Amino acid sequence: MDRGIISQTLGGKRVLLIIGGGIAAYKCLDLIRRLRERGASVRPIMTRAAQEFVTPLSVGALAADHVFTDLFSREDEQDVGHIRLSREADLIVVAPATADLMAKMAHGLADDLASAVLLATTAPVLVAPAMNPLMWNHPATRRNRATLAKDDIRFVGPNSGEMAESGEAGAGRMAEPLEIVAAIEAFFKPAHRPLVGKTIVVTSGPTVEPIDPVRYIANRSSGKQGHAIAAALARLGATVRLVSGPVSIPDPEGVSVVHVETAREMKQAVEKHLPADAAVMVAAVADWRVESEWGQKLKKQPGGGAPTLRMVENPDILAGVGHHAERPRLVVGFAAETQDLLANARKKLEKKGADWIVANDVSHEGGVMGGDRNHVRIVSKSGVEEWPEMTKEEVAARLAEKIAEALGE
8 A cells, every 4th residue: 555645644633542451552552653654643641551561662652752641740740731631632542442441431530641631621532442341241331331422422343353361252352453543534534424414214123022021022133233224324424213122232323212122112113203215124023923912921830731822913114114105215124034035035125115125144054143244135126236245334334325325316
């Protein structure tokens, strides 16, 4: 790659880099190098814990700047240095953002230089979380993340994968340096928002259909693809109304979310948001429910055998939208199939009144349900468009651009 072109992307931008105390702190050495080769100046702040993983000497050498470490430094604080640092930046990047740092940010604590700067700043802040998966998924961290998102804190990552601890894996890996650089470049780049003024309804996740107070019928949908699509559409400027079944992932940023459980609740919520410019029906809606929900937990009776569950069909939400009196201009459905993928998708396209069907193979071998990657085909009346296997975020970004193009015609 041409280094002259690289140097122009962040030329003259001032980045204040706050390095938190996690094993991922070592990645910040490469992050600093990548930022500087693109023309940014990097001023580092290191927490006390960060200095256990990388040294101020190495950080300062790569940044070619003084490394700030102490809120009570006689030299740095003689002119109220933490206030000056908080104001002399175009962007503050926190990487790695530990659970402790995120908690301090969410609750307005300022007991060290990093947290004091974050509390005193008026500059935008980009956070790259990094922690053990159990810490990332803990209710306290999820609450803190939601609070920070409401405070307009931007996020990049975390990614999923193997952790530093032996045998630990899941969501919590800090985004790679080039991913963080891309997020910084995107922040400074003029916004590409072709969907401004458009309203789009998205469904995501499973529905759950109660059998009794403790049992229900559901499926393996994680909501990752639907949530990623909602977020991608919002980034392009759309007003997104997300109707989500029960999932264990956070609500996407910049999106209005209605949480539901059953197919009937989802149908009601979707129709409440019509009219809209487009509808993207990603949710894996349960096809059936029990005719009558038991009011008490079903108990096994000696010699009584299994209870008989009389099933009835759930409402067809996609068909309801596709044939609605206030049908959106563009209706996109999803076909999760385990066999005869394209044949079933074509039938669904015609029957449901959709413009496109996003077909994906969800057989167990593919690992799509609950996984992070997807391989889809876009089926329309004009034919089949096959996409390569990508992450669900990449599928979402590409689909959002395709929707923007269609609505712009």
